[in-house]
Amino acid sequence: MLPFLNLNKNLFTLIFFTLFFILGISVFSHYGISIDEDNTRINGLASLKYIFEIFFPELINNSEKFDDIPSLHEFKEQGIGAIFDLPLAYIEYFFHVEDSRNYYLLRHLFTFMLFFISVFFFFLIIKKRYNSNFIGMLGTLFLILSPRIFADSFYNNKDIVFLSLFIICLYYSLIFLDKPTIKNTIIFSLTSALCIDIRILGIILPLIIIVFYFLKNTNFSKNKVYILKPVLIFFILTPFFITLFWPYLWENPLENFISVFKSLSSFDEFVYNFYFGNYILAQNIPWHYPLVWMVISIPILYIFLFGIGFFSISYEFYKNLLKIEHDGKNNFWKDNKELLDLIFYFIFLIPLLVVILLNSTLYDGWRHLYFLYPSFLLISVSGLYKMKVSFFKKKLNIFYILIILLNTPTVFWMFKNHPYQYVYFNALAGKEFNTNFEMDYWGLTNTKALEYIAKNEKEIVSVSSVSTTDLRLSKKFLIKKYRDKLKIASELNEAKYIINNYRNWLGKNIEVPANYEILYEIKIDEIPINTIYIKNN
Numbered sequence: 001m002l003p004f005l006n007l008n009k010n011l012f013t014l015i016f017f018t019l020f021f022i023l024g025i026s027v028f029s030h031y032g033i034s035i036d037e038d039n040t041r042i043n044g045l046a047s048l049k050y051i052f053e054i055f056f057p058e059l060i061n062n063s064e065k066f067d068d069i070p071s072l073h074e075f076k077e078q079g080i081g082a083i084f085d086l087p088l089a090y091i092e093y094f095f096h097v098e099d100s101r102n103y104y105l106l107r108h109l110f111t112f113m114l115f116f117i118s119v120f121f122f123f124l125i126i127k128k129r130y131n132s133n134f135i136g137m138l139g140t141l142f143l144i145l146s147p148r149i150f151a152d153s154f155y156n157n158k159d160i161v162f163l164s165l166f167i168i169c170l171y172y173s174l175i176f177l178d179k180p181t182i183k184n185t186i187i188f189s190l191t192s193a194l195c196i197d198i199r200i201l202g203i204i205l206p207l208i209i210i211v212f213y214f215l216k217n218t219n220f221s222k223n224k225v226y227i228l229k230p231v232l233i234f235f236i237l238t239p240f241f242i243t244l245f246w247p248y249l250w251e252n253p254l255e256n257f258i259s260v261f262k263s264l265s266s267f268d269e270f271v272y273n274f275y276f277g278n279y280i281l282a283q284n285i286p287w288h289y290p291l292v293w294m295v296i297s298i299p300i301l302y303i304f305l306f307g308i309g310f311f312s313i314s315y316e317f318y319k320n321l322l323k324i325e326h327d328g329k330n331n332f333w334k335d336n337k338e339l340l341d342l343i344f345y346f347i348f349l350i351p352l353l354v355v356i357l358l359n360s361t362l363y364d365g366w367r368h369l370y371f372l373y374p375s376f377l378l379i380s381v382s383g384l385y386k387m388k389v390s391f392f393k394k395k396l397n398i399f400y401i402l403i404i405l406l407n408t409p410t411v412f413w414m415f416k417n418h419p420y421q422y423v424y425f426n427a428l429a430g431k432e433f434n435t436n437f438e439m440d441y442w443g444l445t446n447t448k449a450l451e452y453i454a455k456n457e458k459e460i461v462s463v464s465s466v467s468t469t470d471l472r473l474s475k476k477f478l479i480k481k482y483r484d485k486l487k488i489a490s491e492l493n494e495a496k497y498i499i500n501n502y503r504n505w506l507g508k509n510i511e512v513p514a515n516y517e518i519l520y521e522i523k524i525d526e527i528p529i530n531t532i533y534i535k536n537n
Helices: 011-029 038-053 057-061 085-094 100-130 133-144 147-152 158-180 184-200 201-219 224-246 253-265 291-295 298-327 337-358 366-390 396-416 445-455 471-476
Strands: 272-275 278-281 459-464 486-488 496-500 516-524 526-534
Touching: 011 100, 011 272, 038 100, 038 471, 038 496, 057 496, 085 100, 085 133, 100 133, 100 147, 100 158, 100 337, 100 366, 100 471, 133 366, 133 396, 147 201, 147 253, 147 459, 158 184, 158 201, 158 253, 158 272, 158 366, 158 526, 184 201, 184 224, 201 224, 201 337, 224 253, 224 366, 272 291, 278 291, 291 337, 291 366, 298 366, 298 396, 337 366, 366 396, 445 459, 445 471, 445 496, 445 526
Parallel strands: 459 486, 459 496
Antiparallel strands: 272 278, 496 526, 516 526
């Protein structure tokens, strides 16, 4: 065993998570603002306004914060609940956070804080499966050293919040399976509701767990009431918690819930994806779209280990099925470890197959499926463990050093390209990934571009964009002295500067006028991901 691992296990774990927390707190302000952050903020304020209208109407009359906030029923984006956005709206209101940069930084901080908590729960899941602090920290390191996930953990308050709550719910679902006590059932119901309140697709996790619960209890001699009691409690409490934490559902829970579900299945925004060099409407993506995106944007080491783990779990499951057919006993797994592996396996596989078979609308890569990534990594850790016991049982030091060394290029890349880790592509994407795939689809680099312009100008200047991302939102994230220097022009020829972050939802490229020349570029692996043009005199 490596010498530094001889430290007290709990002390080493504490040091590990303390360093990660310090890192996150140190860099959370380095990232730009994504195009969805305005909508999620309004989502929270609209819910807060609705609550005030019911209980404290005088608070609305005494505040200008709600003047431009739509009523909850007029707010069109009800696809996500307010379980994350509403508490932040409370904080923004009661602590009088008025500066635009500050209330978006607040959101970045809490997005990371939730992710940090979920990373600890991810560690607990791995430790539960392998009974090893070090394997737990190694698997946790895989999650942290996933460039796109790491970057998104500071500003993606949709997909990362869902991923985070999904991890927490997964942990408590495993506790429920072990011991379906009243207390554990209530916690399982609560975390399931929180997950569903972010995305309705979160319902798939508790449903899979309930199926495994019944499979686990088929061979027991317990009476039916004892077995059914936790499930009945779950199905009573979960709808209650879902409604309690989602103000939009209060007036008519069932009808409004169905309305949200229908709105998700009838996506009517005409957004185009840039995929293999062509613009493809989000509703018409090919079946392999999410698979390709995963293959090109996850570190190759994790993909390799996933392949080993996936094959191993599939093989063991197949052998168990053959035994069932031969013996007539419902033993889908040999022991609790195989049970956990099967849960991770199906939590990854079932949603992915559903998305592919139903030809679901996806855009901006595979971010809508980030919630599958913890299960992906848990299968990767299974492959890691399989390699360890098969080839390195007596050479653990060599094994651990090898894994650390194989992760070094990813660490170096993340450090070198900070804070643009969200444009990570592995070697499988090719050196000219910009000719085939979306890059900065959320326009985060626009904030850095605007900041560069403002720093080098003494007077007010006009800026425009040839991309379909909102410079006005990017401007809000600048400090005030820089905001005051910039005017966003609606017409290109009115602007002194033009910004291009190479993202166009309309499925066509807008040409930069000939009388502009390149002033500055933000690059990743020598590929420009944002270009600033200046008008010739």
